[in-house]
Amino acid sequence: MFRTALSNVLAHKARLLMTTLAVMLGVAFVSGTLVFTDTFGNAYKNKTAKSFDHVSVAIRPDGDSSSQGDGSRKPSHLTDNLLKRAATLPGAEYAIGVVNGFTALADKDGKLVGGEWGATGSNYYPGKGGKDPRYAFTEGAAPKSAADIALDSRTAERTGFKVGDTVRYSTDGHVRTARVSGIFDTGDGSVVAGGSLVVLDNQTALKVLNKSEYDEIDVKAAAGTSESKLKSFVEKILPKRTDAVTGDQLSDDQERMIERQTGAMSHVLLTFAGIALFVGIFIIANTFTMLVGQRTKELALMRAVGASRCQVTCSVLTEAFLVGLVAAVAGFGLGLCISASLEILMDSDDASLPKGPIVIAPTTILVTLLMGVGVTMLAAWLPGRRAAKIPPVAAMNSVHATPATRGLLVRNTIGSLFVALGVVLLLMDDIYTMAAGAGTICVGVIVLTPLLSRPFIAASAPLLKPFGVTGKLSRLNSVRNPRRTASTAAALMIGLTLITAMTVIATSMSSAINKMAADSLKADYSVSMPNSKLAPEIREKIDKLPDVEVSSPLRSATAEADGSHSKINGVEPKSFGKLVSLDFTSGSVNGLKMGTALVDTDTAKEESLKTGDTLPLKFDADGKTIRLKVAGVYKGNALFNGIFASTSVIDPHLSKLLDDQVLVKTKGGASDRAEKAIVDALGSPAITVQDKDDISNAVAGAISLILNMLYGLLAMAILIAVLGVINTLAMSVFERKHEIGMLLAIGLDRAKVKQMVRLEAVVISLFGAVLGIGLGLFMGWATGGSIAEKIKTYSTEIPVGRIVIFLATAVVVGVIAAVWPARSAARLNPLTAIKSE
Amino acid sequence: MTTNPYAARATTAAARATDLSKVYGQGETQVVALDHVSVDFGRGDFTAIMGPSGSGKSTLMHCVAGLDSFSSGSVRIGETELSTLKDSELTRLRRDKIGFIFQAFNLLPTLTALENITLPMDIAGREPDKQWLERVIEMVGLSGRLSHRPTELSGGQQQRVAVARALASQPEIIFGDEPTGNLDSRSGAEVLGFLRDSVRELGQTVVMVTHDPGAAAYANRVLFLADGRVVDEIHRPTADSVLDRMKHFDAKGRTS
Numbered sequence A: 001m002f003r004t005a006l007s008n009v010l011a012h013k014a015r016l017l018m019t020t021l022a023v024m025l026g027v028a029f030v031s032g033t034l035v036f037t038d039t040f041g042n043a044y045k046n047k048t049a050k051s052f053d054h055v056s057v058a059i060r061p062d063g064d065s066s067s068q069g070d071g072s073r074k075p076s077h078l079t080d081n082l083l084k085r086a087a088t089l090p091g092a093e094y095a096i097g098v099v100n101g102f103t104a105l106a107d108k109d110g111k112l113v114g115g116e117w118g119a120t121g122s123n124y125y126p127g128k129g130g131k132d133p134r135y136a137f138t139e140g141a142a143p144k145s146a147a148d149i150a151l152d153s154r155t156a157e158r159t160g161f162k163v164g165d166t167v168r169y170s171t172d173g174h175v176r177t178a179r180v181s182g183i184f185d186t187g188d189g190s191v192v193a194g195g196s197l198v199v200l201d202n203q204t205a206l207k208v209l210n211k212s213e214y215d216e217i218d219v220k221a222a223a224g225t226s227e228s229k230l231k232s233f234v235e236k237i238l239p240k241r242t243d244a245v246t247g248d249q250l251s252d253d254q255e256r257m258i259e260r261q262t263g264a265m266s267h268v269l270l271t272f273a274g275i276a277l278f279v280g281i282f283i284i285a286n287t288f289t290m291l292v293g294q295r296t297k298e299l300a301l302m303r304a305v306g307a308s309r310c311q312v313t314c315s316v317l318t319e320a321f322l323v324g325l326v327a328a329v330a331g332f333g334l335g336l337c338i339s340a341s342l343e344i345l346m347d348s349d350d351a352s353l354p355k356g357p358i359v360i361a362p363t364t365i366l367v368t369l370l371m372g373v374g375v376t377m378l379a380a381w382l383p384g385r386r387a388a389k390i391p392p393v394a395a396m397n398s399v400h401a402t403p404a405t406r407g408l409l410v411r412n413t414i415g416s417l418f419v420a421l422g423v424v425l426l427l428m429d430d431i432y433t434m435a436a437g438a439g440t441i442c443v444g445v446i447v448l449t450p451l452l453s454r455p456f457i458a459a460s461a462p463l464l465k466p467f468g469v470t471g472k473l474s475r476l477n478s479v480r481n482p483r484r485t486a487s488t489a490a491a492l493m494i495g496l497t498l499i500t501a502m503t504v505i506a507t508s509m510s511s512a513i514n515k516m517a518a519d520s521l522k523a524d525y526s527v528s529m530p531n532s533k534l535a536p537e538i539r540e541k542i543d544k545l546p547d548v549e550v551s552s553p554l555r556s557a558t559a560e561a562d563g564s565h566s567k568i569n570g571v572e573p574k575s576f577g578k579l580v581s582l583d584f585t586s587g588s589v590n591g592l593k594m595g596t597a598l599v600d601t602d603t604a605k606e607e608s609l610k611t612g613d614t615l616p617l618k619f620d621a622d623g624k625t626i627r628l629k630v631a632g633v634y635k636g637n638a639l640f641n642g643i644f645a646s647t648s649v650i651d652p653h654l655s656k657l658l659d660d661q662v663l664v665k666t667k668g669g670a671s672d673r674a675e676k677a678i679v680d681a682l683g684s685p686a687i688t689v690q691d692k693d694d695i696s697n698a699v700a701g702a703i704s705l706i707l708n709m710l711y712g713l714l715a716m717a718i719l720i721a722v723l724g725v726i727n728t729l730a731m732s733v734f735e736r737k738h739e740i741g742m743l744l745a746i747g748l749d750r751a752k753v754k755q756m757v758r759l760e761a762v763v764i765s766l767f768g769a770v771l772g773i774g775l776g777l778f779m780g781w782a783t784g785g786s787i788a789e790k791i792k793t794y795s796t797e798i799p800v801g802r803i804v805i806f807l808a809t810a811v812v813v814g815v816i817a818a819v820w821p822a823r824s825a826a827r828l829n830p831l832t833a834i835k836s837e
Numbered sequence B: 001m002t003t004n005p006y007a008a009r010a011t012t013a014a015a016r017a018t019d020l021s022k023v024y025g026q027g028e029t030q031v032v033a034l035d036h037v038s039v040d041f042g043r044g045d046f047t048a049i050m051g052p053s054g055s056g057k058s059t060l061m062h063c064v065a066g067l068d069s070f071s072s073g074s075v076r077i078g079e080t081e082l083s084t085l086k087d088s089e090l091t092r093l094r095r096d097k098i099g100f101i102f103q104a105f106n107l108l109p110t111l112t113a114l115e116n117i118t119l120p121m122d123i124a125g126r127e128p129d130k131q132w133l134e135r136v137i138e139m140v141g142l143s144g145r146l147s148h149r150p151t152e153l154s155g156g157q158q159q160r161v162a163v164a165r166a167l168a169s170q171p172e173i174i175f176g177d178e179p180t181g182n183l184d185s186r187s188g189a190e191v192l193g194f195l196r197d198s199v200r201e202l203g204q205t206v207v208m209v210t211h212d213p214g215a216a217a218y219a220n221r222v223l224f225l226a227d228g229r230v231v232d233e234i235h236r237p238t239a240d241s242v243l244d245r246m247k248h249f250d251a252k253g254r255t256s
Helices: A002-011 A013-052 A080-087 A153-159 A202-208 A227-236 A247-294 A296-304 A309-348 A362-388 A409-427 A431-459 A461-478 A482-520 A536-543 A573-579 A601-606 A647-653 A672-682 A692-735 A737-745 A750-790 A800-826 A830-835 B057-064 B087-097 B113-124 B130-140 B155-168 B185-202 B239-252
Strands: A057-061 A092-098 A100-102 A119-124 A136-140 A148-152 A166-170 A176-185 A196-201 A216-221 A242-246 A525-528 A548-561 A564-571 A583-587 A596-600 A614-619 A625-635 A643-646 A661-666 A688-691 B013-024 B031-042 B046-050 B072-077 B098-101 B173-177 B206-209 B221-226 B229-235
Touching: A002 A013, A002 A309, A013 A247, A013 A309, A013 A362, A013 A692, A057 A227, A057 A247, A080 A092, A080 A216, A092 A119, A119 A202, A148 A153, A148 A166, A153 A176, A153 A196, A196 A202, A216 A227, A227 A242, A242 A247, A247 A296, A247 A309, A247 A362, A247 A482, A247 A692, A296 A309, A309 A362, A409 A431, A409 A750, A431 A461, A431 A482, A431 A750, A461 A750, A461 B113, A482 A692, A482 A750, A482 A800, A525 A672, A536 A548, A536 A661, A536 A672, A548 A573, A548 A647, A564 A647, A573 A661, A596 A601, A601 A625, A625 A647, A643 A647, A672 A688, A688 A692, A692 A737, A692 A750, A692 A800, A737 A750, A737 A830, A750 A800, A750 B087, B013 B057, B031 B057, B031 B072, B031 B229, B046 B057, B046 B185, B057 B072, B057 B173, B057 B206, B087 B098, B087 B113, B098 B155, B113 B130, B113 B155, B130 B155, B130 B185, B155 B173, B155 B185, B173 B185, B185 B206, B221 B239, B229 B239
Parallel strands: A119 A196, A148 A176, A564 A643, A596 A625, B046 B206, B046 B221, B098 B173, B173 B206
Antiparallel strands: A057 A216, A057 A242, A092 A216, A100 A119, A136 A176, A148 A196, A166 A176, A525 A661, A525 A688, A548 A564, A548 A614, A548 A661, A583 A625, A596 A643, A614 A625, B013 B031, B013 B072, B221 B229
């Protein structure tokens, strides 16, 4: 049996080519993802491992450590005092205090160095021997005063700054200058990942990063003292709201975090690889169905001479196994090449990802091989069973046996049930049932595709009319094998459904956000510092500008209202109404003054508040409680939500005053001149001054970036679907050799034969595209409902331009897919085609 | 009754092969399929080409019908010389001037009987001549089955559709490649009857390759080929006279 299978595979090499390619691409995607994430994770781990060398035990604030010492939470007493006590603990070699915070460094052109996400500033804590073990200086010396700054070597290399150069940096909007005193190497995680790190002397760092205490105190054990022993000593001096964590645990935590991050990345990539493989199933099933169909007589003969049904199925599955194995091995190799070239690409692109040797985990090899072989065999299973059902008498049939066309009734019933169930699930108001519903509808439509193919292709008749007889023949040919046409189109449909749904949601979101910004913002500009906050002096500076009419800070504090934590926004009550237009259900913005608050409808509902009620707030930072009268209830949106109160109400409860952003209204409205005046007055590399368009563009830009990434990831599924179209056409041409030969004999010229094949390809791919786009629009509309709850201005928009592009692409895909099959059809010799019986 | 083929050259030939040779391969492995054959197919004539397997009878027909290339000599359909035509011109010639009937019917299963009949005109983008079409359809007796698809027709009916297709476009000449090879004797007789009628009543020119003496008897001329040469010819044949002549060849030994 194995030998028969092997010789069959070898005999049909050409016809298995597309199948093998499809499996190979899917497998390559999987193995490339696994190898790349393993390699990346490993390199990242190696690079950051040494960053915990100086820590045996770390003292950190417990619980939520995200809002470190910015004044809105209770102090943890990580003070110099504690530091001194820690350093003198028995078994402690030294202790250092650590503060970190967003610090923007301006390059020689005044632009921010690196990304906003990785611009970090830290302190230089001269511990034992006056050295900070975190930094290894390669040039110059550590910063000693407010006039000094040190840069990490990668940043220095990137910007070209040398020891002695004067640089500008900013943490809260104030622009400060300092002289580069030294350049150092570090194992700091964010630097390894491509961020920038500047180091200031200890006092300066605390001051400019607006810290009243350290973020963390690291204690190093002396030789002979174990981490756990030191930890037990440290625990005795721990103040309230702090934890002691060993260095091992820190590095374990970091390792786990890296694993989680690379894991998340690999999950996303694997999802798309899975979609690509799923699309491949259709092609495999098509090919094996055809191979079985062509060998009906041969298989019947095997049955006639005594092969059991099982043996027939097994022989088909063995063929699938061989094809899957070849494809999986080739795919694994291709995946390795892809991940290796990705590494090189990222390396050359200054993206500064950590480098390391390629990691091929044994599970990767196993998973890829199992995937490739498993998917192929799974897809070949149904054709294999069908092969077993061929009666032995078929061998005696002299007529070219065509497999009996089985009724589609069962199939259509199942498909309809799936669609109905999916619609019900989709309309339920839960994200998971919604996703399940979307998937179920997809499966249902895939099952129903043969049924849908007839009316669709009949409807395409007017489009094909101008092509005369070739148009008619290609239309009729494409419905000849509805199952095959259907699964070819379904492969294309899957990718396009996802692409269309995502496009619908993305365009609707973008325009909703646009609308929201336009609706709720009366201010011309929002001034902010990404990843950081602004010193209150920035607003004062802005207020003094001649162009500025009014401005208000947005300052935040957290407080407990009836046991639940809420964000309180502090604003300037006099100007707030001129800067923001909120949709009030009761009360108005004019009621906002000392002692009153505005709440959004969500909060009002939660706390069962209405205008005139009293809202008690217990501030997290100092534990004090105040009572505010509700002056109005408004509909919250993504830009403005929660509780609004006067800054003078919340300021006394904050240990540091910092603004999230400053809203500005200029006298003449938004203009280039006004914007330039603000930017110039502030002159900081990291402060952003955004007008309404910028605000919505920033969001829209992020959305379109994600959308483009998804397009890229789905391109593989589309590519495999194109292979499917090629495969189907090649099969059709092969099966219709006689007909094409006859057509050539009675005078259809070769160009027309090509056109016939090409039109068939276009009809099939348009069918897939229209199904996919239709389904995608429906999914986009249905799932958009859950977004509409969060963004009030959301309404489903149909991206007409994009849809036209998708349809045009489908036509191009059809034409391209038809190139090779059309050529081989046109090259047929009419004589041999007719005679080859 | 051996006739010198050169003596019978009529000026009104629908197709004419002169000194036609077809050679496969080179040197040792050279196979001569047609060896300097000269033959005329007169207008309004029904010619059967017979001969043992490998005698070159099919090759001759394919070359004259513009389906196959030849090594030397000349083939004319009407006034058109085939040897100088490009592939696309040959295709157009087949479309406009030649009708085909194949052994395996070769109908398009997606089209109805009527659509199959008018297919050559559809390809050419011509409107079929209504009256002529009706006459042809009536002659082959398909009037009631025009909307049926080939799978709903018997073999005989399918071949009648093929005959109608060949006749419908009023070609200069119709070539049949064993047109009754896949039919039972009754259906075969019907199809041959139509071909003969088309010659007698419509003045059609038909050339048919066959190995069946009974089929050949429907023709008014039979050509015998052996080893790539025309070796004999009978006018107004009967099944017996054809069989008789074939026995004569058999006696000489079928070596090919």
